[in-house]
Amino acid sequence: MTSTQLHDAWTPEGVPGAPATGRAARRKAYSTRRRSLAARYLGYVGYFVGAGLISGAVVHHPLDPDRYTRIAGYGALVFLVATVLNEFLLTRERPGLPRMLVVIGSALLLSFGIGMLSGGLQHFDDFPARGAVLVPAGIVVSFIAYVIKDADTPWQRIFSPLGLAVLVVATLALLGLREVAASMNAAPDGGGHSHSTPDETAPDDHSPATSPSAATTPAPATSSEPRPASAAPAHNDGHSH
Template sequence: MYGVLVFLAATALNEFLLARRKPTLRQVASIMGASLLLSFGIGMLSGGLQHFEDFPTRAAVLIPIGIVLSFAAYVIKDEDTSWRRLFGLAGLAVLVTALLALGGLRYVASSIAEQPDGGGHSHGTPDAPSPGPSTPATTPTPAPARSATGAPARGDGHAH
């Protein structure tokens, strides 16, 4: 939410306050709408990349959608660019890239989902023993948590 507000504030500053010519009301609506779409597209792309190991199936879909949405918003935002660019060679290249990414990421996501310990970038509780009754001496101590690379986990939920 805060990212969207910062993005809109930066757009308002750049497009309206610092602009040499003042836009019409229609241009203001178009620029702000495109900025919102661009913000959501970039958020989907970066969030999908950051949390791919945590939610691989969801991220495999969010990343390609974020690519397409960001491109469309960028084209809409630039008033000097024709809408035909969305459906032209550049748009086709972005669409093909997104479809290839979708297929490849879904394949990778399916292999991650099959692994019992995906590691990841979770923000959950640390892998520390909970306070409570002491563990009897006969109970084996669990092995330290490991990340996907085999390195010891940091213990704060971030296994990089």
């Protein structure tokens, strides 16, 4: 084969899998990148919105169990949708069904761990005793869930020195926050973010003064001296006496 024949045989069009460079191809690639950006943004925001809903629901649950149970369910659903979007739809390598179930379960556990940690810290002043338990529990739960969820980390790392360090930190946080909560409960209420309804029957210190009683109003002065008898009118009947 001559050099001319070799040159004619080696052309860009003859290369298998060569990317298209036309205007339609560029427009399609741009549209794909734009949709991918929107999907990544929604997946990223979904993590934080879901964790935020769960954190508020976990802390405020005793105030209205039915309401905050629903809010926690909504937060878990948002977090799971964001997980599916980020872990399965936007990735190039999609895992099999067993790994998919593990990721979904660990993501749900991770959302509650983050919710307990952030909610306990955010509302510690409002619920000291509850926050003292939620913060260390959130540290442990979120660490375990993250190790299980991470495909590059074996689950045995939970019992590694790092896992032991996390457990020690959580234990110290539990003991320290309990002491802080006890001191806050013993101290007088200093105000702050309150969720209770004020007592409407409490007396108002700024009520107007009571109006003076009618009995204390000075009565018009009356004379106690007897009136002098009025002189009889002169009898004038035309007769002289």
